[in-house]
Structure formats: C-alpha cells, structure tokens
Amino acid sequence: MGxxxxxxxxxxxxxxxxxxDPLTGAVIPPIYQTSTFVQDGINVLRNGHEYSRGSNPTxxxxxxxxxxxxxxxxxxxxxxxxxxxxxxxxxxxxxxDHIVLGSDGYGGTNRLINRLHGKWGITNTPVDITDxxxxxxxxxxxxxxxxxVETPSNPLLGIADVAGWAGIAHAAGALLVVxxxxxxxxxxRPLTLGADVVVHSTTKYIGGxxxxxxxxxxxxxxxxxxxxxxxxxxxxxxAGGAVAGPQDCFLAARGLKTLGLRMERHCSNAAAIADWxxxxxxxxxxxxxxxxxxxxHELAKAQSNGFGxxxxxxxxxxxxAARAFAESTKLFALSVSLGGVESLVCYSAEMTHASxxxxxxxxxxxxxxxxxxxxxxxxxIADLQLGLAAARAASLQRAA
Ligand SMILES: *Cc1c(COP(=O)(O)O)cnc(C)c1O
Numbered sequence: 289m290g291x292x293x294x295x296x297x298x299x300x301x302x303x304x305x306x307x308x309d310p311l312t313g314a315v316i317p318p319i320y321q322t323s324t325f326v327q328d329g330i331n332v333l334r335n336g337h338e339y340s341r342g343s344n345p346t347x348x349x350x351x352x353x354x355x356x357x358x359x360x361x362x363x364x365x366x367x368x369x370x371x372x373x374x375x376x377x378x379x380x381x382x383x384x385d386h387i388v389l390g391s392d393g394y395g396g397t398n399r400l401i402n403r404l405h406g407k408w409g410i411t412n413t414p415v416d417i418t419d420x421x422x423x424x425x426x427x428x429x430x431x432x433x434x435x436x437v438e439t440p441s442n443p444l445l446g447i448a449d450v451a452g453w454a455g456i457a458h459a460a461g462a463l464l465v466v467x468x469x470x471x472x473x474x475x476x477r478p479l480t481l482g483a484d485v486v487v488h489s490t491t492k493y494i495g496g497x498x499x500x501x502x503x504x505x506x507x508x509x510x511x512x513x514x515x516x517x518x519x520x521x522x523x524x525x526x527a528g529g530a531v532a533g534p535q536d537c538f539l540a541a542r543g544l545k546t547l548g549l550r551m552e553r554h555c556s557n558a559a560a561i562a563d564w565x566x567x568x569x570x571x572x573x574x575x576x577x578x579x580x581x582x583x584x585h586e587l588a589k590a591q592s593n594g595f596g597x598x599x600x601x602x603x604x605x606x607x608x609a610a611r612a613f614a615e616s617t618k619l620f621a622l623s624v625s626l627g628g629v630e631s632l633v634c635y636s637a638e639m640t641h642a643s644x645x646x647x648x649x650x651x652x653x654x655x656x657x658x659x660x661x662x663x664x665x666x667x668x669i670a671d672l673q674l675g676l677a678a679a680r681a682a683s684l685q686r687a688a
C-alpha cells in the first residue's frame with residue numbers, strides 16, 4: 289500500500305489502498321465495473337481476482353483504506369450498514385447465543401437482532417451503555433458471545449467506556465463490537481481501546497455526501513471459537529454475498545479521503561450550535577458530548593479526538609414543539625440518515641426509532657436530532673431560529 293504507519297490520518301486516508309493504476313498511471317484507481325476476471329489458465333488468477341462477489345479491486349482498495357484508518361487487521365465492505373452487521377452476526381454467532389446490547393442505538397440494529405436473528409434463537413439483553421455494572425450484570429456466563437455498543441449513541445449521545453466494555457467482554461470470553469458510525473476513525477479508534485470488531489454504516493460520514501449506501505466490518509487480528517475473525521467474516525461476505533458494488537466502493541473511498549477535513553468542520557459547527565441552543569428558552573436539554581455539562585464529557589475527551597457532528601435537543605414545549613421545529617427549518621432538511629455535508633433534522637421517535645415505539649427503548653417524544661452539516665454556521669443558526677419560532681408558536685397554541 290502507498291502509505292506507512294508513520295503517516296498521519298489524512299495522508300493515510302488519501303493514499304492507503306488508493307495507489308495510481310499500475311496499468312495506465314491513472315491517479316485515481318479505476319472503477320472496476322466487472323463481474324468476472326479472465327484466468328491465465330484454469331484457476332490461474334491475476335492478482336487473486338476471480339469473481340466480484342469474492343473480490344473486486346475497487347472494493348479491495350476501499351477495504352484497505354478503511355482498515356488502515358481503523359488500525360484493523362482486515363476489513364470487509366457490504367451493501368449497507370445493516371448488511372455488514374448481519375454478516376458479522378452470522379459469521380460469529382451460533383444458535384442460542386446471547387448478546388449484551390447497548391440500549392440506546394440504531395433502531396435498525398435492534399430490529400435486525402430481535403426480529404431476524406431472534407428466529408435463530410439469538411437472545412439479547414438491552415443495557416444502559418454508560419453503566420458498566422449493568423453491562424457486567426447482563427452477561428450470561430457461557431451463553432454471552434457478543435457485547436455490542438454504539439458510542440456516541442443514537443440519538444441520546446451517551447458515551448460508553450470502550451475499554452471498560454472490552455474488559456467485561458474478554459473476561460466473559462465474548463467479543464466486543466463497536467458501531468463507530470457516529471465517531472468515525474478520525475475521532476475514535478475502538479480497536480486501539482480493546483474492541484475486537486468495528487462496524488460502520490459507510491452511508492453516513494465515510495461516504496459523507498448522502499449519495500451512497502454501504503457498510504463495513506473491520507476486525508482485529510483475533511480468533512474466536514477457534515477461527516480467525518478475518519477468515520470468518522471474509523467467508524461470510526463471499527458465501528452470503530451481501531457485497532458492496534464497485535460504484536458504491538468508489539464513492540465511499542472518495543468520501544473517505546476528505547473525512548478528516550469534513551469531521552473538523554462538522555465538529556466545530558456542532559459545538560457552536562450546541563452552545564447557541566443551550567441559551568434558548570424553548571429548549572430544556574441540549575445533548576452534545578462536547579458540552580462540559582454532558583455526563584460523558586470527560587470520558588469522550590479521553591477516548592476520542594472530538595465530539596462529532598450530531599446534536600440532540602429536548603423541547604420545553606413537549607412533542608408539539610419538537611414536531612413544529614422539525615417541520616419548519618429550511619436548510620436543515622427533514623430526513624432520516626446523517627453524516628452528509630448538508631444539515632438534516634430528524635424527529636427520532638417516529639422516524640429512525642419507529643421500530644421501538646412502545647418499548648423501553650422508545651425515544652423521548654420531545655426530542656429532535658440534528659445532523660449538523662458543513663455549511664456556514666451563521667446560516668445554520670439563522671435556520672434554527674426559524675424552527676424555534678415555530679416551536680414557540682406550537683407551545684403557545686397548545687397552552688391557549
Ligand atoms: C445508519 C446506521 C446503521 C445502518 O446502516 P445502513 O447503511 O442504513 O444500513 C447502523 N448503525 C448506525 C449508527 C447508523 O447510523
């Protein structure tokens with residue numbers, strides 16, 4: 289690969305797995321839009337490529353790029369974040385296994401584990417991600433195979449102690465999986481904190497432009513149940529087939545090159561907005577790990593290089609105010625998803641987390657989540673003012 293471990297993050301992001309094309313000198317590696325590869329004799333493969341479900345050079349380049357940035361041993365790209373998670377679960381679990389699952393997390397992960405893997409006898413215990421004693425108490429010795437956590441979490445932006453979770457997992461002979469979608473490897477590298485596996489929705493910050501779906505699994509150099517993790521996940525990718533296509537890998541790789549620059553701006557815009565929101569009477573709570581008042585602030589500072597681009601807030605005027613806000617901003621587009629250059633607003637309870645309505649995992653109904661983009665922050669704040677005016681009007685109307 290074109291980089292060394294001495295290179296900094298942005299150098300690796302641009303060069304790892306992304307060498308110029310040896311055949312033509314094209315600075316940007318081509319999109320190898322092919323299903324199959326010619327063989328120089330029966331089973332005599334050029335550079336190891338046989339069929340694009342098994343491997344494709346565009347995909348391999350992106351997998352290397354992300355693996356280097358996560359300090360992993362091997363990485364695997366999938367058609368979506370959920371496809372990546374599904375492949376990981378199938379690769380390492382056996383029927384009857386138990387998962388300790390962070391309770392504040394992506395609604396689709398919960399749905400996948402409960403509704404699809406539940407059918408195969410997989411059980412789980414949801415736990416408060418900030419309470420290591422609760423995590424320990426949820427472990428079922430001999431039965432718990434995985435601990436799974438997202439940090440910062442979605443949408444409450446709780447911070448989990450990754451090293452603490454890893455200690456509990458390893459003492460139980462289980463693996464720790466960290467969903468690093470919100471933080472990205474620019475802000476946090478869970479494998480260096482003891483996690484065994486990182487999963488990503490590359491749809492979000494890694495792609496970064498809301499124009500591609502994708503997912504990835506990056507594993508440490510570790511064995512589980514007598515099998516190398518890289519081998520288990522690699523076989524699942526090939527045999528299960530939920531791979532990312534070459535166009536999608538090209539877009540994800542292009543996005544990943546500017547991740548560092550974008551994250552710096554996401555973080556500074558989000559910090560300015562969190563600060564500004566804190567002084568508003570319409571808002572009862574601002575949830576952002578960068579605020580000194582956030583319960584996970586010190587931990588976030590210790591285990592990551594920044595606090596991310598997601599800000600959640602709760603409205604003093606309740607559900608009506610939250611809904612009015614979410615439907616009134618102009619630059620902040622009402623939409624699920626996050627991590628693109630453009631700002632988005634989401635009413636989590638009924639959008640991203642509709643699948644957990646009526647359960648203990650349901651999101652507060654006065655909460656709105658912002659994915660703060662990289663626009664001019666003054667314009668974003670002016671736009672939030674529109675939303676707050678609508679929230680105020682909705683509260684007054686309800687009071688009248
Ligand atoms: C979006 C998301 C996923 C799922 O990824 P898809 O690409 O939508 O399948 C998983 N985890 C987190 C934290 C996400 O934000």
